[in-house]
Amino acid sequence: MAAERSTLSTFLINALIVVVVAGLVAGVAAWFWGRRAARTYTLTYRLAREAADSPPGPGAAEEAARIMAERAERLGGKLNIFGVVARAAGPGAVRLQLRSRRTPEEVDQALAWLTMPGQVEFRLLHPRPDVLETTKPEQLPAEYEVLDYTSLHYILSRPGEIEPHAHPYAVEREPVLRVRELTDARLETSGWAKTVTLTFCFGPEDAGRLATLTALHAGREMAMLVDGRMILPPNQIEGPATGGALQAEGLFFLPVMRKFIACLDAGTMPAPLVEQERTVGR
DSSP: OHHHHHHHHHHHHHHHHHHHHHHHHHHHHHHHHHHHHOEEEEEEEEEOOSBTTBOOOTTHHHHHHHHHHHHHHHHHHHHTOEEEEEEEOSTTEEEEEEEESSOHHHHHHHHHHHHOOOOEEEEEBOSOTTHHHHSOGGGSOTTEEEEEEEEEEEOTTSTTOEEEEEEEEEEESSOSEEOSOEEEEEEEEETTTTEEEEEEEEOHHHHHHHHHHHHHTTTSEEEEEETTEEOSOOEEOOSOOOSSEEEEEEOOOHHHHHHHHHHHHHOOOSSOEEEEEEEEEO
16 A cells, blocks of 8 residues: 555656646746847947037937936836847937847837836926816916826726826916936835835935925926826925925826836936937847
């Protein structure tokens, strides 16, 4: 009887080993062929001049390449890209190389995250929160425009699908603060509902300007924009924001917000990037 048990145990162990080895071989084969199916994208960007007589400063291309590489390191898996290499390619130029198995449209979406300027600014809203209920957008004063904050919600009846909801606001066209140095951007979640807390820390100069404008405009609503896009709903200014940091809390759409925070924490591009050349190969 003991011999039979020993034989059965040996058989089961050997069978388990075969299953594990077969799984590993299949996984390695899938990884290998997936890599072979990937395409290599090589792109060249130039740093745009903010004005005709203001070329990007020394080291701007190196800084842009560093930011792109750091964003890729943080987001590569989420963007379905790998093998990312970014380096300066002469004064005011950056060369980016990456591999991906995704469609060209999905690669373009990944590139948009890697190359976004990441310019943070704050704008004041119209002093009347209900102005759009009584005034048509074209009748607003010239110094205001209508911008949407788009919230994303899962559709409960269709798991995995999301639905955008646009919320329009009358916002001043000119920012009251254009951030020059964002030193830290963090995202934390808490509770079963995954309440999100965002923390933004600013350099000393921006911190002082932020404290001044929030003291002057207490009671007004203010919006935070990234590259002209309202990524957070506006909030009322309660008083001077001292300490060089701001926090926002809410039920934000995590997949998109995590990408924004990772890109902002990697740094702001020294100048917008303009694609000059693209090649695609195996």
